[in-house]
Amino acid sequence: MYSHPGVKTAPSHPVPETMKAWVLGDPDELKLIDKPVPVPKKAEVLVRVDAIAICATDLDVISSGPPAMIQGGKPFNKNFTPGHEYMGTVVALGPGVDEFAIGDRITVEIHAGCGQCKRCRMGMYTSCHNYGLNYGDVDKGHRANGFTSDGGFAEYAVNNINTLIKISDEMSDEEATLVVTAGTSMYGLTELGGLIAGEGIVVMGPGPIGLLGVAVAKALGAYPVILTGTRDNRLETGKELGADYVINVRNEDAVEAVRRITGGKGVDYVLECSGAQEAINESGRMLNRGGKICLAAFPHDPALIDVAHLVRNNIYIYGIRGEGKSATHRAHAFMAEKRFDATKIHTHTFMMEELPKALHYARNRIDDAIKVVVKMPQRRAELEGRRKTG
Ligand SMILES: [Zn+2]
Numbered sequence: 001m002y003s004h005p006g007v008k009t010a011p012s013h014p015v016p017e018t019m020k021a022w023v024l025g026d027p028d029e030l031k032l033i034d035k036p037v038p039v040p041k042k043a044e045v046l047v048r049v050d051a052i053a054i055c056a057t058d059l060d061v062i063s064s065g066p067p068a069m070i071q072g073g074k075p076f077n078k079n080f081t082p083g084h085e086y087m088g089t090v091v092a093l094g095p096g097v098d099e100f101a102i103g104d105r106i107t108v109e110i111h112a113g114c115g116q117c118k119r120c121r122m123g124m125y126t127s128c129h130n131y132g133l134n135y136g137d138v139d140k141g142h143r144a145n146g147f148t149s150d151g152g153f154a155e156y157a158v159n160n161i162n163t164l165i166k167i168s169d170e171m172s173d174e175e176a177t178l179v180v181t182a183g184t185s186m187y188g189l190t191e192l193g194g195l196i197a198g199e200g201i202v203v204m205g206p207g208p209i210g211l212l213g214v215a216v217a218k219a220l221g222a223y224p225v226i227l228t229g230t231r232d233n234r235l236e237t238g239k240e241l242g243a244d245y246v247i248n249v250r251n252e253d254a255v256e257a258v259r260r261i262t263g264g265k266g267v268d269y270v271l272e273c274s275g276a277q278e279a280i281n282e283s284g285r286m287l288n289r290g291g292k293i294c295l296a297a298f299p300h301d302p303a304l305i306d307v308a309h310l311v312r313n314n315i316y317i318y319g320i321r322g323e324g325k326s327a328t329h330r331a332h333a334f335m336a337e338k339r340f341d342a343t344k345i346h347t348h349t350f351m352m353e354e355l356p357k358a359l360h361y362a363r364n365r366i367d368d369a370i371k372v373v374v375k376m377p378q379r380r381a382e383l384e385g386r387r388k389t390g
């Protein structure tokens with residue numbers, strides 16, 4: 001039986017000693033193995049993973065490594081479990097934890113910074129100065145599950161209590177996996193951006209962060225909310241999530257369209273989620289003077305930028321990495337209040353043992369896949385049990 005000093009468990013949620021977990025071998029090689037169930041330390045809990053969404057960043061990690069970093073280097077052949085957008089049930093409490101109870105349904109943020117560097121002290125724990133330093137003599141306590149520590153493509157994961165958000169039974173497992181994505185958009189728009197009601201925004205690129213960026217911006221009172229992209233079906237989803245205008249850049253010039261919609265004035269913000277080569281230059285021309293560009297995509301190549309235009313027009317540019325300052329909690333509040341329906345971006349569900357197929361769907365956007373969710377066997381057993389008894 002799973003038993004460790006100072007760790008609380010309960011008969012209602014028995015924990016085995018070993019679990020099934022996917023681990024990364026060579027690039028693009030995932031293996032389903034048995035691993036010991038991890039043990040929560042002080043200020044940590046053990047989470048039974050019930051569902052996990054696949055993110056484009058997971059695909060990057062599995063194929064090329066960064067931004068994942070294990071023991072100071074690339075994450076290959078280190079018994080590392082990727083996956084970071086998960087939700088589940090608290091099943092064991094580390095020493096001294098009374099903030100959560102066994103049986104609580106939770107969803108997670110990704111990053112628990114070191115808590116001791118300048119950025120962590122400012123609440124910007126996704127910009128922790130001790131990123132990836134969590135091993136051997138250089139253990140600063142930094143955790144970013146699925147990047148620098150084991151993630152959620154497994155039956156169990158350990159989480160710092162600061163990364164947990166309690167969810168009600170009304171929120172489905174699938175919807176709960178999307179909270180952190182909405183939290184990333186929220187962080188970019190409010191804490192880092194300072195967006196206030198009535199300001200105009202263009203969201204470039206209708207991927208998951210862009211689409212939930214539209215939803216969050218609308219819920220925050222932005223106007224107009226304009227979405228640009230190349231796929232009509234995704235632009236339609238954007239409208240359902242609150243876009244006032246959508247622009248298919250295959251059919252019209254996005255900068256001209258934004259100028260026309262805003263009466264020549266331009267918008268106050270661009271949330272850049274496309275990673276396109278010309279994105280920053282186009283953003284600069286969609287903005288009014290003093291406007292801000294929030295960069296949320298990871299382009300693969302350096303871009304040539306018209307800096308003089310940005311300087312002349314007093315334009316701010318900032319990158320976001322993840323979901324700092326507890327923005328995820330506030331995004332969850334919007335979702336719990338049903339201010340938008342994030343499940344509109346959830347398109348496919350697979351079981352844990354089908355992870356390679358699920359990744360294939362996400363990577364190749366098969367059948368118009370946007371967010372692909374993987375569900376866990378324990379959760380299936382529990383739901384089936386409930387169906388039988390209920
Ligand atoms: Zn992600």
Ligand SMILES: [Zn+2]
Pocket residue numbers: 113114115116117118119120121125127128129130
């Ligand atoms: Zn830190």
